[in-house]
Amino acid sequence: MSANYEPNIVAFLCNWCSYAGADLAGTSRVSYPANIQIIRVMCSGRVNPLYVMNALQQGADGVLVSGCHPGDCHYMEGNYYARRRLGMLKDLMEFVGVDPKRFHMSWVSASEGHKWKEVVEKTVEDARDAGPFEGFRRRQIDW
């Protein structure tokens, strides 16, 4: 691993809590690593667990999914479904040899700009620790 290796992180954020929380981090001028790219979805429940697999296959070194705290989901229960599905996915990925440091899930509310920063830092740090993902990376990625 080269000394200046920077992991590439893809994050899926729900529109109502975590995306708003990330916006708040911006409005509050909280600074965090630039390795993270956010894809906005309406609800963490929208995140098909296979997105995580797909992101790793397509060039991500780490993946983050973030939603509303339990009980706060804008759609009432989407985050509970996400928790169950992604918890299972994490078990599966670990079992087939994907470093658990490459996939994280978090609850970040619209008022937790600072928590968002911490979550990003932890995600990036862990992915950096795990090193560039070779695993089942696709050789040629195309969009």
Add this chain to the structure above:
Amino acid sequence: MDLELLRKTGAEVAARDDVKYLLGWKQGTYGYRVAPAFVENAAGAAELIFSPLCTANLATYLTLVEQLPVPRGEEPDTRKVALMVKGCDSRAVTQLLVEKGIERDEVVVIGCPCPGVVDPALLAEKYPETEEPAEMKWDGEDFLLIRNGEETKISRDELLAEKCRLCRYPNPVVSDEMLGEPVETWAPGEDKGVEEVEAKDVDSRLEYWMDQFDKCVRCYSCRNVCPLCYCQDCILDRLNPTWVNRSVNFSENTAFNIARAFHLAGRCIECGECERVCPANIPLGKINRKLARDVRDKYGFEPGVDPEAEPFQASYKPDDPEDFIL
């Protein structure tokens, strides 16, 4: 298993007006082969068997049989399908009921309490296959192999399939008719296959599965044989969007296998068919059983037991584990 009772019941069911056909097992054309029997009338029931060689889970056919277009002016045949099931197979039926893959009144389930079947690969390895069809029976605690008129007693432990060693439901959980008395359940063994993989560090696990998935020829047999993989249009076949490219390489093979296993999380009833049919001998059962065990231990859920259950992937509990959340 009382073959007479089996054939008598089979004949009665196959003869029913409201039954389209009965699905059971019959002897294959050579060696240890057992073939699915589609019995359409009472006479056909004479060829039915139930033996330690009947590994196949016939529940697959409930959804695999294609619904052909109905010619104009004709009515679709909505008669019931009768099906012979072992304990594990019956869980597939139950899970199909949960997922509305079938309706309860569309099937007649004939339960076969099952003392455990053999691992066919192991059997063929230790006792080479003959050209003539061979027979096998349960004999007390053991198996009895009849090849070329010669009887061989084989201990249960020697040939018992891994899925049976770990089986917790040898008796069908759903049935309309039960053939004979329930068998006595046994304490499921330790799942050494899963534990061995779990004991490795993460890099060694990746190495292990790299070796395995590298062998995958992407024949999709594991998917096709699975009673619960019954989407008419599988996302892993689809081009828009492309979840998995068609090229056969480690990356795509792994994605295919992860997606397949994940789709069965909380749904797999551990019949072991995927692993049995894999031409590349990939230990798919380990992945499925690992997930099934996590679903059981962490979420307190077991698929294919209660037809009224909420599907695992379409439900949640407020106190589902969340120790992995930052």
Add this chain to the structure above:
Amino acid sequence: MTEKPKVGVYVCHCGINISSTVDVDAVAEFAEKLPNVKVARTYSYMCSDPGQVLIKKDIEEHGLNRIVVASCSPRMHEPTFRKAIADAGVNPYFLEMANIREQCSWVHEEIEEGTAKAKKLLTASVAKVRLLEALEQKEVDAEPAALVIGAGIAGIQSALDIADAGFQVYLVEKTPSVGGRMAQLDKTFPTLDCSACILTPKMVDAANHPNIELLTYSEVEEVKGFIGNFDVKVRKKARYVDFDKCTGCGDCAKECRVKDRFPNEFDQGLSKRSAIYLPFPQAVPAKFTIDPDNCLFLKKGKCGKNPKCQEVCGTEAIDFEQEDEFVEFRVGAIIVATGFDPFNPSRKPEYGYDDYPNVITGMEMERLVSASGPTEGKVKVFNGEEEIEPKEVALIKCVGSRDESVGNEYCSRVCCMYVAKQAHLIRDKLPDANIRIYYMDVRAFGKGFEEFYDRVRRENVRYIRGNPSEIFKRGNKLVVKVEDTLTSTPLEDEVDMVVLGVGLEPRADMRGVMELLRLSQSPDKFFLEAHPKLRPVDTATDGVFLAGCAQGPKDIPDTVAQAKGAAASAMIPLARGKVPINAQVAIVNEATCRGCAFCVSICPYSAIEMVTVNRFGNEVEVARVNEALCKGCGSCAAACLSDSIQPKSFRDSQILPQIAALGVMK
């Protein structure tokens, strides 16, 4: 997609908000080379009028059909740019925004990393925008009528406001009379108006209003549909009294064979009523009701030779054959004003409410001091031996509130003041009594509250700071065991009567309404509002609003204010006559749907149902989305094993290329 995507990319400087950490010109230059991009420009403020004109002009000149704006958060200006491109004739949903301000320039410091990240985010947006679909903003008609559940002060006020505005209102009340808890109160703090005097006129108004259909002794049985079009079914329970014939004379109750045998709910059980009864003299409607659980004839099929009530009723209003009736109607909006339950102090056995008759609740005190109450306003209690006029009175606050041991962490907001008010009323009636109030804190936050609290203290009412640990009997006295925490003195005060200032709790029967209307509970178990600050009367179910204590403890002015707020909100769809429905809804590919109904189990809005379709002569079940109910969360899609249900604008086919674009750009 027949039309080839022609993408216009607009990178905003946002003054220097973006351009100080992102080289916007470099980003635009980079964007020009991306597939399908025809134009890429920068501008100082894209959201400004000239910025929008720039986009519109390009759409016209270059025939652009897809727009990407790289600027601030879509949560900020997505509607602005949607409208702008719609004005220029492009479908408003052919827009994608790259958030390069809140999630890029504002959180990163180096211009290199800011620029590199902006390029990535932009690439992902271009990847997605090409695959978006045109969506139509639909509207459905709204029924100009409202349902109000619960006819306490909140429900009555909401109903009156909506009815006064000219809309039909169905006001449904579970008990035989409107009025709710407020009707049971004696005086109201801090002004000491008589509760009945200010409430009864409103009760009568509600009953007589030409636009209000009052359904008392009725319960909502079923609610189907969605904002603008709720189909409601109400069960009108049998009163066994002909509503039109009953004149409310009361002869029946006087003659009832089980006269005055049963606890009168309105008087908190302090008085007795007959099996046929009017809840209280001012009840609206003034119609008698037979209590089927206690009426001899209804219970046993026999009541003497003939039921007395039937014999004496001059208008032959008694009808034992009466059955529950169902009323069905359609409304555009629903207000939930189901109120609260007073805390049941049996759950704090240390206070001896179940053991000592002279330990009473605040609600019972209201009835005792009321001139129309069971004692005609005289404060008298039975101390186990005799009925006495108490000389020593103790009032305890925060009973069942701010108390984790009973599961209620919240403050009930009314107890401080009603306890003060009761102390004042007791002082009025018993000038020589010793009155003590045991408290944790005094929260006199409302208009006129602090002044009232001061006044009560000056009326020789002792406030003792301490939370009593126990009440027990000594001789014919009750002992309040407490530590005065201001002086650290343990006390054992002997008193004749204890009033427990019980708090407010969510109604025990709220689950029914919750399930009917798909509402949620907040951690305090009251109904959850859509947003605690900005949408306090709305719920997560569009078209359903909250009023009064159903949403949380409130005093009367707050309840009325919220009721008026809920009425105003509910009238928006009624007045418009139309409700917009979300365009970004889920859609089912019926050809691939396998009918497992996972999506049906998941959908929190019950927006998906299974329908039977004909697939080449075979009948198969597939899922179908009701667009008016779907909120587009997409939870269904993540569970669909065959990807057959997908939320528009957030389809897998639109998100996977975004993921790939971010990977390519690594």
